[in-house]
Amino acid sequence: MFRWSIVMTVLVGLGGSAGLGLGGCAKPADLPDTVVRAASTEELAAFRVDLGARFTPEQLEPFDTALVELKLDLMSRGVAAAADRERQAQTDVQGKTVRDAERLGWEARRSRLLGE
Numbered sequence: 001m002f003r004w005s006i007v008m009t010v011l012v013g014l015g016g017s018a019g020l021g022l023g024g025c026a027k028p029a030d031l032p033d034t035v036v037r038a039a040s041t042e043e044l045a046a047f048r049v050d051l052g053a054r055f056t057p058e059q060l061e062p063f064d065t066a067l068v069e070l071k072l073d074l075m076s077r078g079v080a081a082a083a084d085r086e087r088q089a090q091t092d093v094q095g096k097t098v099r100d101a102e103r104l105g106w107e108a109r110r111s112r113l114l115g116e
Contacts, residue, residue, distance in 0.1 A: 031055050031063075032099035038090040051098075063098050066105020073108035076115065 029035075034051070038044040051060055070089040079085050093101040 028054060031059055032097060032102075034098045036093045036096055036098060036101050038094045041086060041090065044090055062102050062105075066102040066108075067093070069105040069109040069112070073112045076112050 031051070031054075036044075037047040048060075051063070067089055070092055071085045074085040074088055079088060092104055096104070
């Protein structure tokens with residue numbers, strides 16, 4: 001009887017930990033490697049909410065700044081309507097990693113500042 005309880009304890013323990021490891025839940029990507037979902041304004045908003053649940057505001061600040069910089073660059077290039085700037089910024093980052101979106105934003109900032 002004692003042996004059986006040890007075997008059951010080990011099996012339950014292994015089953016519990018194996019269930020956690022094999023349950024189909026992949027570890028979320030680190031922020032820089034997360035792929036941006038921005039096919040629409042709603043999808044980008046939902047993506048940003050998801051990021052806000054997983055990362056701190058300080059971690060997300062460069063990404064948010066990059067989106068603003070992309071829109072400012074578009075405005076300096078003559079895209080007047082806010083909706084058009086928003087749509088173009090979404091197109092620019094859709095499917096890219098957060099790291100690549102941040103890079104695009106900083107390149108847009110550099111270009112805009114050099115042009116001023």
